[in-house]
Amino acid sequence: MSERFDVAIIGAGPAGLAAAGVLGQAGCSVTLLDEQAEPGGQIYRGIGSASGPRKSVLGADYAAGASLLPSLAHDSVTHIAGATVWEVTPERDIYYSQAGKASGLKAEHVLVATGATERPMPFPGWTLPGVMTAGAGQILLKTAGMLPPSPCVLAGSGPLLFLIAAQYLAAGFKIDAIVETTPRGNLAKALPHLPGALLNNKYLRKGLAMLASLRKAGIPHYKASTSLVAEGDGQVEALKFTSGGKPHRLACASLLIHNGVVPNVQISRSLNLDHAWDSLQHCWHPVTDASGATSLAGFRVAGDGGGIAGAEAAAHGGRLAALAILEDLGKITGGERQARSSDDSAALKWHGRARPFLDALYAPAREFLEPADSTIVCRCEEVTAGKIREFVDLGCLGPNQAKSFGRAGMGPCQGRYCGLTVSSVIAAKLGKEMDEVGYYRIRPPLKPITLRELASMDLDDDADERPAA
Amino acid sequence: MRNVLHFKRLDEASGDTVELTFEGEPVTARAGETVAAALLAAGHISGRQTPVSGSPRGPYCMMGACFDCLVEIDGEANRQGCMTQVRDGMVVRRMTGARDVDRGSAA
Numbered sequence: 346m347s348e349r350f351d352v353a354i355i356g357a358g359p360a361g362l363a364a365a366g367v368l369g370q371a372g373c374s375v376t377l378l379d380e381q382a383e384p385g386g387q388i389y390r391g392i393g394s395a396s397g398p399r400k401s402v403l404g405a406d407y408a409a410g411a412s413l414l415p416s417l418a419h420d421s422v423t424h425i426a427g428a429t430v431w432e433v434t435p436e437r438d439i440y441y442s443q444a445g446k447a448s449g450l451k452a453e454h455v456l457v458a459t460g461a462t463e464r465p466m467p468f469p470g471w472t473l474p475g476v477m478t479a480g481a482g483q484i485l486l487k488t489a490g491m492l493p494p495s496p497c498v499l500a501g502s503g504p505l506l507f508l509i510a511a512q513y514l515a516a517g518f519k520i521d522a523i524v525e526t527t528p529r530g531n532l533a534k535a536l537p538h539l540p541g542a543l544l545n546n547k548y549l550r551k552g553l554a555m556l557a558s559l560r561k562a563g564i565p566h567y568k569a570s571t572s573l574v575a576e577g578d579g580q581v582e583a584l585k586f587t588s589g590g591k592p593h594r595l596a597c598a599s600l601l602i603h604n605g606v607v608p609n610v611q612i613s614r615s616l617n618l619d620h621a622w623d624s625l626q627h628c629w630h631p632v633t634d635a636s637g638a639t640s641l642a643g644f645r646v647a648g649d650g651g652g653i654a655g656a657e658a659a660a661h662g663g664r665l666a667a668l669a670i671l672e673d674l675g676k677i678t679g680g681e682r683q684a685r686s687s688d689d690s691a692a693l694k695w696h697g698r699a700r701p702f703l704d705a706l707y708a709p710a711r712e713f714l715e716p717a718d719s720t721i722v723c724r725c726e727e728v729t730a731g732k733i734r735e736f737v738d739l740g741c742l743g744p745n746q747a748k749s750f751g752r753a754g755m756g757p758c759q760g761r762y763c764g765l766t767v768s769s770v771i772a773a774k775l776g777k778e779m780d781e782v783g784y785y786r787i788r789p790p791l792k793p794i795t796l797r798e799l800a801s802m803d804l805d806d807d808a809d810e811r812p813a814a
Numbered sequence: 815m816r817n818v819l820h821f822k823r824l825d826e827a828s829g830d831t832v833e834l835t836f837e838g839e840p841v842t843a844r845a846g847e848t849v850a851a852a853l854l855a856a857g858h859i860s861g862r863q864t865p866v867s868g869s870p871r872g873p874y875c876m877m878g879a880c881f882d883c884l885v886e887i888d889g890e891a892n893r894q895g896c897m898t899q900v901r902d903g904m905v906v907r908r909m910t911g912a913r914d915v916d917r918g919s920a921a
């Protein structure tokens with residue numbers, strides 16, 4: 346293992362970039378690994394290359410991401426783009442592939458800043474070509490300036506769904522309908538959190554403004570929609586659903602779906618770090634303290650990968666983790682760290698104020714947590730919800746057993762788009778809590794690697810430390 | 815497939831172009847975009863069939879997480895189209911049948 350760094354940061358989104366800035370300024374040797382071709386993470390995808398018009402379409406919150414890029418200018422910061430991390434060991438050895446070649450490095454401290462993925466939204470037909478996540482539609486807009494074919498329907502729940510509709514509108518593209526699946530009862534459950542959210546009403550004001558612009562544009566908005574089915578022969582052709590007590594069928598050439606975002610826990614799970622179930626956000630997150638410290642010394646988590654709080658909070662969290670690492674490295678004293686942390690700590694609290702209201706308001710609908718029997722839940726291995734229930738009848742007690750019963754979660758996505766669903770289907774069937782049922786054990790390699798890539802690793806003295814992949 | 819559904823480029827005229835082929839058909843892409851984006855813009859919304867049931871699939875997440883964008887690129891199977899940038903002369907093919915690179919198969 347040749348290269349050694351003070352700090353390895355995995356993920357160049359707002360959390361990772363902000364941390365790199367603090368650490369680079371202090372002269373620490375930092376390597377920032379990200380599998381995307383450009384820095385920015387999910388919110389600021391393509392920020393370094395987006396044209397002026399594209400930035401104005403995507404809005405001021407997007408354009409603001411450019412302010413994080415100078416983090417990469419510090420001499421001691423190395424950004425390795427296009428590098429997919431496929432194994433992180435408890436000894437802080439990191440293995441990654443870049444352009445078909447595998448390499449390894451070692452770091453004194455590791456900051457996992459791998460962000461979020463979109464929560465699974467399984468319903469009949471969600472695997473048809475032409476059905477994509479709303480985030481995917483947005484990535485195509487951010488990185489390639491592309492708009493989906495019409496008629497285009499957006500379906501699901503959560504602030505991002507409306508944001509994307511509004512960004513399309515700004516691009517001169519009017520989607521044909523929003524089919525919102527936010528359950529009717531959510532508002533009542535969210536209202537007790539409203540006073541807290543009013544202390545930071547920035548998100549509320551933005552959300553209301555977005556909804557108003559969509560209404561003004563005359564985009565049909567179906568509320569509290571249920572029983573979604575995507576139909577089509579080889580590709581999506583229509584979305585069927587029920588709303589306002591009536592069945593509907595909307596023709597579509599593209600169907601963008603979204604059901605909120607959840608922490609990407611692949612690395613933290615593979616390290617067996619402690620995780621906690623968050624019943625308000627309906628997801629697991631690694632257990633951390635305010636500086637992102639996890640249950641394993643030397644590993645911190647920052648940003649949405651530690652719990653969903655949004656992009657600005659991610660940057661504050663990244664800086665707080667970096668300051669704590671500086672103290673651990675002996676570069677600053679505890680007092681200095683405290684003094685330098687206070688602004689970010691306060692800002693993080695402020696951003697957190699709006700969360701409980703948003704989380705309760707956009708809590709996912711039951712039909713996507715416990716889909717109908719015929720619905721495919723594991724896209725890779727094509728395992729249906731009904732099959733998972735059958736496994737339970739046969740004695741399957743948790744998601745890891747579901748793997749051996751019927752390969753659920755054993756495909757290349759490693760449960761990224763079925764893990765939460767499989768756990769919740771099993772929990773519901775057994776009448777247990779999510780915490781009791783647990784989650785898939787995640788094992789390296791975190792992404793498939795080829796023999797050729799493995800063979801390309803530079804062999805050196807401690808080659809025996811190489812993981813058996 | 816009955817109708818060809820294209821993703822449209824906002825700024826159609828701008829950017830350097832790159833030529834590749836999909837199943838032997840020419841595809842004109844923009845430099846810097848991914849194979850998955852280029853195929854969507856050319857109306858190829860599905861690049862593979864599942865090994866289990868043979869159902870068609872196309873890009874779903876565009877962020878490297880779902881593996882539904884797998885295609886064969888320059889003779890190499892199971893490449894993530896959404897994570898691979900286009901190059902002049904690239905030969906892209908549809909993936910059908912068994913997936914031979916599963917996770918962990920490198921061992």
Ligand SMILES: Cc1cc2nc3c(=O)[nH]c(=O)nc-3n(C[C@H](O)[C@@H](O)[C@H](O)COP(=O)(O)OP(=O)(O)OC[C@H]3O[C@@H](n4cnc5c(N)ncnc54)[C@H](O)[C@@H]3O)c2cc1C
Nearest residue numbers: 356358359360380386387388430459460480648649655656
């Ligand atoms: C598709 C999508 C679109 C979103 N769009 C918006 C938006 O427009 N506005 C908004 O406010 N919020 C958006 N979000 C929410 C998002 O989570 C933001 O709050 C913000 O991007 C979080 O910042 P972060 O630094 O925690 O992680 P991210 O910005 O997600 O950055 C994480 C980075 O880690 C990298 N990574 C992950 N795993 C690996 C690995 N194994 N190896 C190497 N690199 C890896 C990823 O490539 C990514 O660049 C979006 C989320 C998703 C999933």
Ligand code: FES
Nearest residue numbers: 876880881883896
């Ligand atoms: S579209 Fe999901 S991995 Fe490429």
